[in-house]
Amino acid sequence: MAKALIGSVVAPRDLRVAEELAALRGRVRRLEAEVAELRAERDERIAHELLTMAHPEVEPALSR
Numbered sequence: 001m002a003k004a005l006i007g008s009v010v011a012p013r014d015l016r017v018a019e020e021l022a023a024l025r026g027r028v029r030r031l032e033a034e035v036a037e038l039r040a041e042r043d044e045r046i047a048h049e050l051l052t053m054a055h056p057e058v059e060p061a062l063s064r
Helices: 002-008 012-054
Strands: none
Touching: none
């Protein structure tokens, strides 16, 4: 029981590490979302280029 009580007490140093870890995880999530967005944009550009090369006179149906 003593171990359970001691384990529930968190040292200030551990709190700082936990806060930093949470901030880093948030940053990683934001960067992963940015990477996914950039990949989608890249794939869209590549698809447009391929369509243009295959049929230069045809405009894609879902063009912006």
